[in-house]
Amino acid sequence: MSNSHQTAVYRDAAFQGHETGEHPENPRRMVGLERALADAGVLVGRPSPVWDPATREQLARVHDERYLDQLERITASGGGWIDGDTLCGPDSLDVARLGAGAVCHAVGASLSGEQPRAFVLCRPPGHHAVAARAMGFCLLGNVAVGAAHARSSGAERVAILDWDVHHGNGTQDMFYEDDRVLVCSVHRHGGFFPGTGAAGERGRGAGEGFTINVPLRAGQGDAAFEAAFTDVFGPAVERFRPDLILVSAGFDAHAADPLGGMGMTDAGFARLATIVAGWSDALCGGRLVAVLEGGYDPDALGRSVVSTLAVLDGGGEGRVS
Numbered sequence: 183m184s185n186s187h188q189t190a191v192y193r194d195a196a197f198q199g200h201e202t203g204e205h206p207e208n209p210r211r212m213v214g215l216e217r218a219l220a221d222a223g224v225l226v227g228r229p230s231p232v233w234d235p236a237t238r239e240q241l242a243r244v245h246d247e248r249y250l251d252q253l254e255r256i257t258a259s260g261g262g263w264i265d266g267d268t269l270c271g272p273d274s275l276d277v278a279r280l281g282a283g284a285v286c287h288a289v290g291a292s293l294s295g296e297q298p299r300a301f302v303l304c305r306p307p308g309h310h311a312v313a314a315r316a317m318g319f320c321l322l323g324n325v326a327v328g329a330a331h332a333r334s335s336g337a338e339r340v341a342i343l344d345w346d347v348h349h350g351n352g353t354q355d356m357f358y359e360d361d362r363v364l365v366c367s368v369h370r371h372g373g374f375f376p377g378t379g380a381a382g383e384r385g386r387g388a389g390e391g392f393t394i395n396v397p398l399r400a401g402q403g404d405a406a407f408e409a410a411f412t413d414v415f416g417p418a419v420e421r422f423r424p425d426l427i428l429v430s431a432g433f434d435a436h437a438a439d440p441l442g443g444m445g446m447t448d449a450g451f452a453r454l455a456t457i458v459a460g461w462s463d464a465l466c467g468g469r470l471v472a473v474l475e476g477g478y479d480p481d482a483l484g485r486s487v488v489s490t491l492a493v494l495d496g497g498g499e500g501r502v503s
């Protein structure tokens with residue numbers, strides 16, 4: 183049986199806004215990514231969705247109203263540093279809302295069956311933003327907003343897989359007591375931002391067991407990431423039987439990344455994508471929405487996204503755990 187899909191790619195020139203100067207999370211990431219997509223010829227004939235920025239209602243499912251008001255005030259007054267890592271310019275909230283809106287649109291189209299698989303290539307990233315504040319280059323929790331949108335659109339269970347080199351602390355926080363959203367993160371841990379994501383963080387109350395963390399040491403590479411997926415996340419995802427899979431797809435565990443300090447390769451990311459695509463084919467009708475998180479070497483980011491996209495188009499191995 184063929185498991186081929188045509189992955190919708192969400193991209194917009196506006197994601198080259200949110201100017202941050204010499205900050206590692208800057209518009210040049212998107213320039214490198216666009217060049218890699220064009221050179222690989224992978225955009226020809228592909229659906230190019232049209233969507234709206236996330237609404238206040240969509241954002242307020244996971245973010246505090248007072249925080250959203252604060253973001254509006256900061257951007258209206260020209261922006262500035264929100265914390266030691268996170269910069270906000272006059273257009274930053276509009277750019278972030280466009281990214282979160284893309285995730286909501288992709289989730290809706292995936293659940294309706296119109297377009298089961300998508301890759302949202304937005305910035306700024308989202309998985310560190312918590313309910314009441316920005317954190318770690320992230321303003322809005324894109325994947326969390328998408329998971330909440332899926333739940334309010336009728337999905338019973340949503341699985342989130344996060345392979346960014348940093349722990350997805352914001353996403354974890356938002357669903358820590360929730361047994362309908364399974365949050366799995368593999369990341370570098372120990373003297374590394376954001377400091378959370380120990381194996382003992384497993385959820386609370388009804389959500390106990392629905393948060394899974396695999397902390398790794400500096401320098402680990404493809405084999406360690408793959409083992410986290412096959413040995414730890416796989417059995418949990420299979421038991422959970424999600425209606426939709428979301429991926430926090432960061433590429434800063436790549437060996438070329440200036441921040442990550444890990445040793446992954448382009449092929450390693452393709453392998454993770456193969457595993458996750460296989461779960462989505464076996465468990466939830468191929469419904470998978472990947473969302474860009476980190477990845478700060480523009481060339482490595484471009485190559486890794488192209489190889490991940492090829493896997494999402496081709497389907498996975500159709501095999502669980």
Ligand SMILES: [Zn+2]
Nearest residue numbers: 346347348476
């Ligand atoms: Zn990261």
